[in-house]
Amino acid sequence: xxxxxxxxxLGVWMAVIIVAAFxxxxxxxxxxxxxxxxxxxxxSAWVTTLAFFISAVFSVLYLMRHQLHYDIRAEAAAQIGxxxxxxxxxxxxxxxKEIWHSYWNWDPRETSIFxxxxxxxxxxxxRSAIEDPEQRAxxxxxxxxxxxxxxxxxxxxxxxxYDSLHPDPLINPDRKIHMDVRMLRVFLGSFGAFTxxxxxxxxxxxxxxxxxxxxxxxxxx
Amino acid sequence: MALATFIIGLxxxxxxxxxxxxxxxxxGQNIYIVLIINLIIWAxxxxxLMSLDQKVKKLNxxxxxxxxx
Amino acid sequence: MWTLLxxxxxxxxxxxxxxxxxxxxxxxxxxxxxxxxxxxxFSIGALRVKPPILxxxxxxxxxxxxxxxxxxxxxREEEQQTADTLRLLTQPVTVFLGKWLFNVILLLALEIxxxxxxxxxxxxxxxxxxxxxxxxxxxSVALSTISTIIAAIIAQTSNRGALFAVLTFPLAVPVLxxxxxxxxxxxxxGGLTACISDLQILFSFSVVIFTASILLFDFIWRx
Numbered sequence: 204x205x206x207x208x209x210x211x212x213l214g215v216w217m218a219v220i221i222v223a224a225f226x227x228x229x230x231x232x233x234x235x236x237x238x239x240x241x242x243x244x245x246x247s248a249w250v251t252t253l254a255f256f257i258s259a260v261f262s263v264l265y266l267m268r269h270q271l272h273y274d275i276r277a278e279a280a281a282q283i284g285x286x287x288x289x290x291x292x293x294x295x296x297x298x299x300k301e302i303w304h305s306y307w308n309w310d311p312r313e314t315s316i317f318x319x320x321x322x323x324x325x326x327x328x329x330r331s332a333i334e335d336p337e338q339r340a341x342x343x344x345x346x347x348x349x350x351x352x353x354x355x356x357x358x359x360x361x362x363x364x365y366d367s368l369h370p371d372p373l374i375n376p377d378r379k380i381h382m383d384v385r386m387l388r389v390f391l392g393s394f395g396a397f398t399x400x401x402x403x404x405x406x407x408x409x410x411x412x413x414x415x416x417x418x419x420x421x422x423x424x
Numbered sequence: 425m426a427l428a429t430f431i432i433g434l435x436x437x438x439x440x441x442x443x444x445x446x447x448x449x450x451x452g453q454n455i456y457i458v459l460i461i462n463l464i465i466w467a468x469x470x471x472x473l474m475s476l477d478q479k480v481k482k483l484n485x486x487x488x489x490x491x492x493x
Numbered sequence: 494m495w496t497l498l499x500x501x502x503x504x505x506x507x508x509x510x511x512x513x514x515x516x517x518x519x520x521x522x523x524x525x526x527x528x529x530x531x532x533x534x535f536s537i538g539a540l541r542v543k544p545p546i547l548x549x550x551x552x553x554x555x556x557x558x559x560x561x562x563x564x565x566x567x568x569r570e571e572e573q574q575t576a577d578t579l580r581l582l583t584q585p586v587t588v589f590l591g592k593w594l595f596n597v598i599l600l601l602a603l604e605i606x607x608x609x610x611x612x613x614x615x616x617x618x619x620x621x622x623x624x625x626x627x628x629x630x631x632x633s634v635a636l637s638t639i640s641t642i643i644a645a646i647i648a649q650t651s652n653r654g655a656l657f658a659v660l661t662f663p664l665a666v667p668v669l670x671x672x673x674x675x676x677x678x679x680x681x682x683g684g685l686t687a688c689i690s691d692l693q694i695l696f697s698f699s700v701v702i703f704t705a706s707i708l709l710f711d712f713i714w715r716x
Binding site: 207210213214217218221222225226236403404407410411414417418421 | 455456458459462463466467470473474476477480481483484487491
């Protein structure tokens with residue numbers, strides 16, 4: 204109970220965010236009630252990129268130290284990243300149908316999240332094709348780092364080709380936050396909640412994966 | 425609903441006034457329903473995660489004691 | 494440094510000779526490119542296709558030809574079990590450099606076949622060759638750089654054939670996008686200045702991936 208305090212805090216915190224997202228914040232001009240997707244869709248996208256980054260960090264650590272528990276962490280982060288990438292794509296697509304009148308039109312944001320989905324899918328396809336744990340860890344880590352090296356190009360190339368209609372509350376040409384203070388408060392609060400949720404899911408997944416590895420190793424002995 | 429309005433009122437009195445005004449029209453009614461659905465989904469996910477957490481913890485202890493015999 | 498380069502050239506020459514001795518693989522790759530090009534030309538028929546679609550089709554053909562051919566060089570070493578000998582004899586970097594050089598030249602050679610056929614089959618006119626050739630060359634270098642390192646990865650897995658394209662495509666998207674954009678400009682007769690940013694992307698992509706590959710190849714190659 205005592206070590207779980209932050210989990211209960213997250214439970215309450217997320218509930219407060221949900222209430223605030225629906226009742227406390229005003230709507231943005233031109234988006235109407237769909238503004239509220241902001242507080243759930245954007246943090247999911249954030250978790251997707253965070254997971255991708257963390258997976259790359261643990262891949263580097265694995266290649267440097269060759270200890271399998273780093274590989275487990277890289278895999279766990281990628282798994283959660285994949286789930287949140289799917290959630291981001293689906294919620295974004297539903298929202299796009301309402302605002303742009305089509306589920307999918309290769310907007311730069313749609314394209315980049317789709318690329319992340321493909322990279323995650325390829326990563327797991329590679330993992331499933333290798334039997335030996337050491338080799339799997341090694342090759343998956345290399346692939347993950349290669350993917351990490353190409354992401355800046357995606358970020359640079361894609362927006363140059365298509366014009367985006369995606370609303371830009373934070374990242375825009377004049378680098379100012381065009382957001383109501385109440386919206387910003389809930390928005391940042393939601394970022395915090397999603398990050399803690401990611402941490403919880405991540406530790407849980409790591410525990411399960413290391414148990415699995417532990418049992419398998421003991422059974423082999 | 426009244427409770428929610430009250431809690432929000434503590435945060436911002438202006439919003440409360442606007443909320444009471446909007447709660448009488450159709451959008452105002454619907455948003456409470458969506459809000460409650462969202463809260464229920466979160467509660468479901470949260471308690472599921474909590475129980476999963478406990479299960480993993482117990483499983484961990486059992487496996488440790490099993491192999492350390 | 495010089496011995497390193499000389500060894501890479503040695504590996505390149507070894508591969509070159511091996512591939513030409515049994516011309517089976519090279520023929521298959523060349524035929525694959527020709528067939529995919531004729532499949533496209535055949536299905537389009539007598540339609541006059543506009544430059545944006547033409548350049549996209551060209552790069553689809555090039556991408557799949559690369560996917561059919563560029564993995565062979567590493568897969569062969571594993572299949573004929575010569576990889577371990579190489580591991581004992583040379584440094585990993587020289588192996589990578591040799592194979593990379595081979596793949597770049599193989600893809601460029603494929604394009605010497607594909608591009609003229611493409612121009613003839615699809616009745617292309619008004620190309621600015623001074624723009625088109627640099628785009629094709631830089632695009633191929635970028636594509637073969639990313640393919641070579643992925644080929645090294647998949648050579649060590651089961652289920653090699655299907656994985657190669659799956660793993661390469663997400664990472665090759667920036668290359669394909671800029672190359673299609675660049676050759677589109679060239680097909681409409683635009684000059685080098687019109688697509689300088691595409692060339693910059695292709696060039697910097699090659700440099701970044703090449704450096705990353707050299708750093709990471711050790712981990713793939715050594716067991």
